[in-house]
Amino acid sequence: MTTPPLHPALGPLAFLLGEWAGTGAGSYPTDIRDFRYHEEVRFWHRGKPVLLYTQRTVDLDDGAPLHAEMGFWRPQPDDRVEVVISHPTGHAEVSAGSVVDGRVELATTAVTATGTAKEVTAVERTFTVAGDELAYELRMAAVGRPMTHHLAATLRRA
Amino acid sequence: MTTPPLHPALGPLAFLLGEWAGTGAGSYPTDIRDFRYHEEVRFWHRGKPVLLYTQRTVDLDDGAPLHAEMGFWRPQPDDRVEVVISHPTGHAEVSAGSVVDGRVELATTAVTATGTAKEVTAVERTFTVAGDELAYELRMAAVGRPMTHHLAATLRRA
Numbered sequence: 196m197t198t199p200p201l202h203p204a205l206g207p208l209a210f211l212l213g214e215w216a217g218t219g220a221g222s223y224p225t226d227i228r229d230f231r232y233h234e235e236v237r238f239w240h241r242g243k244p245v246l247l248y249t250q251r252t253v254d255l256d257d258g259a260p261l262h263a264e265m266g267f268w269r270p271q272p273d274d275r276v277e278v279v280i281s282h283p284t285g286h287a288e289v290s291a292g293s294v295v296d297g298r299v300e301l302a303t304t305a306v307t308a309t310g311t312a313k314e315v316t317a318v319e320r321t322f323t324v325a326g327d328e329l330a331y332e333l334r335m336a337a338v339g340r341p342m343t344h345h346l347a348a349t350l351r352r353a
Numbered sequence: 354m355t356t357p358p359l360h361p362a363l364g365p366l367a368f369l370l371g372e373w374a375g376t377g378a379g380s381y382p383t384d385i386r387d388f389r390y391h392e393e394v395r396f397w398h399r400g401k402p403v404l405l406y407t408q409r410t411v412d413l414d415d416g417a418p419l420h421a422e423m424g425f426w427r428p429q430p431d432d433r434v435e436v437v438i439s440h441p442t443g444h445a446e447v448s449a450g451s452v453v454d455g456r457v458e459l460a461t462t463a464v465t466a467t468g469t470a471k472e473v474t475a476v477e478r479t480f481t482v483a484g485d486e487l488a489y490e491l492r493m494a495a496v497g498r499p500m501t502h503h504l505a506a507t508l509r510r511a
Contacts, residue, residue: 287447291468
């Protein structure tokens with residue numbers, strides 16, 4: 196299974212393609228401690244008009260596995276994008292947003308969850324790519340808290 | 354990032370672990386043609402009580418990429434499991450079901466979708482593992498059709 200040519204519809208998202216690695220920090224106004232993590236992100240394609248996306252994080256201090264995500268990014272006309280992301284926490288994040296000049300802004304249109312998952316109401320994400328650096332921020336409304344900063348990381352092309 | 358020991362909670366799902374490959378066939382009572390596909394499935398873990406799941410298919414005749422899925426399987430007490438799967442079609446499939454004697458039966462508790470995705474109302478899946486063979490069937494209610502057979506495949510441990 197070799198990689199076919201890039202689908203033209205993926206042009207506006209091509210700046211995301213590749214493997215990225217770096218460090219991030221997380222916090223949330225509940226009883227969780229602030230934490231720092233090492234992260235690996237991969238965006239790739241199979242010749243169709245959709246990006247495949249995976250990421251995984253480990254604790255920066257002891258290397259213990261933390262989070263992981265997997266999903267798909269669907270470019271749309273007029274600098275728009277749709278995103279579907281699965282979480283090991285039992286959540287499915289369905290988002291829409293814009294892609295302009297190396298910057299992606301996403302907001303959930305729906306968050307669904309399995310029966311035992313914690314309550315997550317909404318998620319907002321911003322990704323900014325400049326050259327070989329990808330920075331993102333994630334805000335979240337969850338477990339009764341309003342939309343609040345949760346994660347920020349800066350990655351470099353691996 | 355080496356693989357840590359299997360989390361005890363994953364014991365009941367351990368028969369799924371590994372890489373699987375084989376062929377399948379699809380049909381649906383819309384205007385799509387019946388189709389056959391080659392499929393690769395991978396179940397793995399990172400030491401936490403969740404299975405990571407990816408699959409991809411290509412056309413059996415010309416090798417063209419068809420579908421892909423990525424998600425997480427969360428074992429629960431009393432032979433239950435929760436599953437979250439992202440689709441490149443813009444759908445997020447959130448399911449619950451049972452795991453008994455190498456057989457998994459799943460039914461969606463929610464299907465959410467991006468704005469441009471086709472209507473999918475519900476999905477049912479059955480996985481059966483016997484030795485090195487994994488067989489599955491997928492039924493779907495979509496675009497106005499009732500719950501109907503859509504996919505079946507038989508894979509072998511790769």
